[in-house]
Amino acid sequence: MSETHLGPAALVEPIRAAAERLRPLVRETPVERSEVLAAEAGGRETAVWLKCENLQHTGSFxxxxxxxxxxxxxxxxxxxxxxxxxxxxxxxxxxxxxxxxxxxxxxxxxxxxxxxxxxxxxxxxxxxxxxxxxxxxxxxxxxxxxxxxxxxxxxxxxxDLDVIAGQGTVGVELARQCPRLDAVFIAVGGGGLVSGIASYLKAVRPGIRIVGCWPEHAPSLYVALQAGGIVPVAEKPTLSDGTAGGAEPGAVTFDLARELIDECVLVSEAEIADAIRLVLVEHHLVIEGAAGVAVAAWRKTAARWAGKSIAIVLCGGNIAPAKLREVLDE
The missing domain is CATH 3.40.50.1100 (Rossmann fold)
Incomplete structure (x- = not known):
């Protein structure tokens, strides 16, 4: 697809085509219900679903x-x-x-x-x-x-619109796996994942809320969205190395993210580490820092979502053993 600034609606058919194209090559990753994360919101009807892209081939979406x-x-x-x-x-x-x-x-x-x-x-x-x-x-x-x-x-x-369409296939699976969803929490780096998932889900579930999640140490696209354009950001080292760096000038993801992200949450390094530990202990799943960002953002705002059905995208599981040991020893 041409790198023009297409709106989200124009990505829906390319995302569906990508889902068919990729079916023999990628894993349809499972969703796992998290009672422990749901309990942090309160409300008997609260449901939290973990979309396990950490179990994807290569360990990432x-x-x-x-x-x-x-x-x-x-x-x-x-x-x-x-x-x-x-x-x-x-x-x-x-x-x-x-x-x-x-x-x-x-x-x-x-x-x-x-x-x-x-x-x-x-x-x-x-x-x-x-x-x-x-x-x-x-x-x-x-x-x-x-x-x-x-x-x-x-x-x-x-x-790249073809890359974004590929990432959007996570949304195709979520729509099928979770018939009712009120919001999805997604870690944001350059914006390809959130642009793809949100373009599809907002087309098929118009009322859904998209929560963009950033580490405080690497908030480049968040800062750009607040500023109204791409600006230089001095980032610090972060556990969420998968979201480090922002969008380049002229990136198609800037306009898409501005239109699609409904809420933004920033989390600390301590909150990311806590999230990694919780998912390992409670779900026996290894996740990397970027996935921890989305879990941490849910935990930080959970009380606001009581009674709702929520998906959290565990975008990857590629964390170095030494780094994981450091997190577990904290």
Missing amino acids: KLRGACNKVLTLPLGELVRGVVTASTGNHGRGVAHALDLVGGRGTIYLPTTVSPGKLAALGRYASVTLELFHTDSDQTELHARRVAEEGGRVYISPYN
Whole structure:
């Protein structure tokens, strides 16, 4: 699809097409009811559903968008080699997709990338890895320049309508798995996941509320939405490395997020760590920091949602063992 500023309604059919295209390649992840999280809201009718994208192939929702994009590319582009930038999960999705179709690619990562995610990417023969800069925004701009100068396709982690349509297939599954939903909590980085899920769910469930969730240390798109445009943001290290960095200038996700996100919640590093521990102890599920952001945002605002049916997207489970040990020892 062309990178024009399409409205959310225009994404519904591409998302449905992506769901059919991806059906043989991605896992329809389960939803698990959380009585312990529902109890934090009170109200006998409160229901909280965890959408377990941490159980997706590659351990993250990012596989959906990456696969959808790669499957739309001509063979010649795949042989020439694509370029992308990633903090880990998107890169792994692209690498997995390229392995499936026999393509090649180069992945640029910030030097601060999680060791676990870097090691996982190193196992893919389809890609070459390059480390550039500590700032993931600078890594992304550099990768895009490399692609343009070499005449290669650049696959954005979020600023690509085919990628957004792939991420939106999470919404297709949620609509089928949870017949009644009042709100969905979604961690936000560049905005691809929230744009895709919300575009679909608001089309089929017009009254649904979309809650965008950010770590206080990495709120770039939140700040942009408050400012009315993309602005520089000095981010701090965060457990939510999967949402680090914001949207590049001109990103299609800015207008989509502005239209689709109904409420915004920021959470602290301590709240993220608490959420990771709770999900592990109560549900025996390992989640990464970005997924912890959405759980923490629910816990911070739960009292407001008493009696409602809520989904929380556990967007990934790729947390380094050493980092998980640190969180558990706190």
